[in-house]
Amino acid sequence: MVKHRTVGEVMTSDVVQARPDTSFKELARLLTSHHISGLPVVDDDDKVMGVVSQTDLTRRQAAPGRSGSGRGRVMRALRRIVHARPAPGPALTAHGLMTSPAVTVHPEQRVVDAARIMERRRIDRLPVVDEEDRLIGIATRRDLLRVFLRTDEEIHESVAGVVRPHASSHDAGGLHIDVRDGIVTIEGVAGPGIDTTALVRSAWRVDGVVGVVNRLTADR
Numbered sequence: 001m002v003k004h005r006t007v008g009e010v011m012t013s014d015v016v017q018a019r020p021d022t023s024f025k026e027l028a029r030l031l032t033s034h035h036i037s038g039l040p041v042v043d044d045d046d047k048v049m050g051v052v053s054q055t056d057l058t059r060r061q062a063a064p065g066r067s068g069s070g071r072g073r074v075m076r077a078l079r080r081i082v083h084a085r086p087a088p089g090p091a092l093t094a095h096g097l098m099t100s101p102a103v104t105v106h107p108e109q110r111v112v113d114a115a116r117i118m119e120r121r122r123i124d125r126l127p128v129v130d131e132e133d134r135l136i137g138i139a140t141r142r143d144l145l146r147v148f149l150r151t152d153e154e155i156h157e158s159v160a161g162v163v164r165p166h167a168s169s170h171d172a173g174g175l176h177i178d179v180r181d182g183i184v185t186i187e188g189v190a191g192p193g194i195d196t197t198a199l200v201r202s203a204w205r206v207d208g209v210v211g212v213v214n215r216l217t218a219d220r
Contacts, residue, residue, distance in 0.1 A: 005147045005207050007114050008107025011128045011137035017042050018052060020095035027052055027094055039138075040102060040127040041094045046134040048127045050098030057097065104129045105139065111147045112207060114139055150208035152179040159184050159209070162202035166195050175216075182210035190216040 016034045018027060018041045030039060031054055038053035105114050105126045114126055118141060128137035156179045163175060163186075175188035184203050190196050196216050203212045 004205065005111045006107060007105050007109050007111060007126075007128055007139050008137070010111060010143045010146060011107065011139045012143065013137045015040065015127075015135060015138045017135065018094045019043075020049060020093060022094040024057065024092040024097065027097065028057055031057070038125050040135055041098045041100075042135050048102045048104055048129060048133065048135050049095075050100030051102045051123075051125065051127065052094050052098045053124070056099065102127055104133070106130070107136065110205075111144050112205070115141075115144045115148075118144070147207050148182065148210065150182075152181070155179045155182060155184065155206060155208045158206045159186075159203050162206060163199060166199040166202065182208055183213065184209055184211070185213040185215060187215040188217075190218055 016030055016036060016039045018030065018039055020041060020043065022030075022041070027039075031037070038051055040048050041050045041052055043049055103117065103121050103123060103126060105117065105128055107128055107130075118124065118126065125138055125140045127135055128139055130136050156177060159177055159179065163177065174191070175186060175194075178185045178187070184206075186200070186203065194216070196214070199216075200212055200214050203209060
């Protein structure tokens with residue numbers, strides 16, 4: 001059996017977090033001091049209300065004519081916020097800055113599914129919650145990427161393992177599996193003992209696989 005990595009295995013359990021009334025300046029301090037790009041906002045029951053990112057803060061500080069770009073520009077903007085004097089009037093808080101509702105995952109979900117959620121929703125982090133929706137960790141793109149850093153040899157061995165249940169020993173021996181940079185190519189003649197649809201789907205589910213090329217031909 002191929003063991004799929006779960007979110008719970010790769011998440012960070014020690015989570016930097018904020019409360020709804022956490023100030024704008026304190027949020028900037030948390031992001032810069034911990035070298036992170038975002039953090040969840042939780043209520044008194046530790047249930048996730050939303051997420052505050054660097055972009056949420058720097059958007060408020062954006063001004064025409066600012067020079068620089070990318071991460072360096074963002075970090076400079078956050079440091080200006082940390083060292084600036086408090087602005088007059090009501091202070092901005094996490095409640096007003098956060099993106100809500102937050103997209104969350106559960107620890108038993110597969111890493112590959114969490115990665116697809118990130119890609120589809122165009123987000124860089126996923127708060128991990130328990131069965132009562134309380135925060136227990138956070139998974140970032142970097143955390144999930146570790147799973148996809150498997151070698152081609154490791155992926156090949158796993159894919160070969162999922163081929164066997166979908167073909168007889170004779171049919172499986174006629175298949176050729178090649179893996180390059182995480183892309184799996186399956187070639188050969190698919191005899192009557194091979195369920196090609198199920199085989200390709202199983203290959204897709206192997207941790208580290210980023211693509212599957214089906215070059216199987218039907219046995220006539």
